[in-house]
Amino acid sequence: MTDKEKFVTVNAMAPLAVGAEKQQTKDEFKRDCDEGQKLGLDGVAFDNWWVDFNPEEDVFNFDYADSIMDVCIPRGIGGAPVLGFHRCGGNVGDTVTKDLPAWTWKKVYEKLQALHGVDKYTLDALKFVSEQGNPSNEYLSYWVTDLALEYYGKAMRKFQAHFADRKQHFCELNISLGSAGERRFPSYNGHDKGADYPSRGAMQWNSPLARNDLRLWAIVKYGTKEAAESAWGRKLDDDKMLPKDVAKFFRRREHIHTQWGRDLMEWYRRVPNEHTRKLLSEGLTVFGADDAPFRGIDIGAKVPGVHWRLGRLEDGEVELGDRLAEMAAGLIIPGTDWFDDEEGRGYRELIKVFSALQGKANRVVMHFTCLEMPDADGKPSVRSLAQSLVKWVGAEAKRQGVPIKGENALGWNLPNRRAWELMRGALTLAGGDYQGLTLLRLSDCLGGEVAKEEFAKTLRWVREMRTK
Secondary structure (H helix, E strand, C coil): CCHHHHCCEEEEECCCCCCCCCCCCHHHHHHHHHHHHHHCCCEEEEEEEHHHHCCECCECCCHHHHHHHHHHHHHCCEEEEEEECCCECCCCCCCCCECCCHHHHHHHHHHHHHHHCCCCCCHHHHCEECCCCCEECCCCCHHHHHHHHHHHHHHHHHHHHHCHHHHHHECCEEECCCHHHECCCCCCCCCCCCCCCCCCCCCCCCCHHHHHHHHHHHHHHHCCHHHHHHHHCCCCCCCCCCCCCHHHHHHCCHHHHCHHHHHHHHHHHHHHHHHHHHHHHHHHHHHCCCCCCCCCCCEEEEECCCCCCCEEEECCEEEECCCHHHHHCCCCCCCHHHHCHHHHHHCHHHHHHHHHCCCCCCCEEEEECCCCCCECCCCHHHCCEHHHHHHHHHHHHHHCCCCEEEECCCHHHCCCHHHHHHHHHHEHHHCCCECEEEECCHHHHHCCHHHHHHHHHHHHHHHHHHCC
């Protein structure tokens, strides 16, 4: 075991908004941090909501992050803030609501109008629009990333400038890449009916900017509009490019058996990959500059463990499901790489984005969820292979030289001792591939007898293993 593998970290998340209604008070949070300090907790991850720290254009206020660091610093606990460019509200565990700041929609819309004219698009063009026709206001659409990038970058620069004299008290900076802070489309979110767990979700490709991008992508791929239409067997217009009946499209396996369908899925995954590359590259530029106070600190980003509809184990062999939930989230596409552990089980291209960002002054750490879940979680119809997925993604990250850490997906799994065994087993200290844990949440870890016992056991085990 190398020294690098020994330095496994264990962080825990703060409440969504300390001091807010239905959240812990600051005194309660301090009490939990006192207990975490005694047990050997490395860091506290906490959300910085865009609407709070940047409520108006060019107005920045980091009082909330200051208040969290004021608790962490005297206790010797590192801060692991999330620059929360996503909305809070409507997802599992969301007990507060934090919309995106209104000015961001206004400014990006003005840029869009300057490019295309004032009557070309409505404000909904900035949003993901699902196959059901429903817009999502959880995150600025990936199709306007280029227009919004200066605002993301400015937020990073202001954060760094504010905390320049306290850099040594931060253990990681995390950048929100999409809905719930994750690199994914909002495919299983509340704006669509019947699209949540454990359904296939809803494709988020129906905005006018998405259709324009698809058209241009196809022309670039095939060289001309006519060549693209010949390859697809259909016109590159709004009524033909996307399936009218998405359920039938998947039922007929057109996403596998037709060039048009395969191209749709390739393009759909490419879009969040490009967003990831651009936003994390901006982070590396800001935090990795020669004179940057945060030069050298880890930059983290989260990828969700969409473990349902994945398949089942039959006599120790993997029998894959349709994997449509992962595809709707923009994580994978159909391919022969599904069938071999050594080929990443579909995740190679996504992880390549993180791999290409390594070698800079700051490491880029991929965080992956659902570490606490076993295979066959839930009813058989869920077709969950959560633990297999954790292993596949971890192994592929290691092959590509991407540092990877993990999280539990659900706080209510922490009273289950088996969940803790699975999380510990994923760590490099136990022969796995994950270099750390971020636990959801600190209050969940301390809120029950079993969870607290296992939390303390995990922290003690990590400390002991580090010294061997």
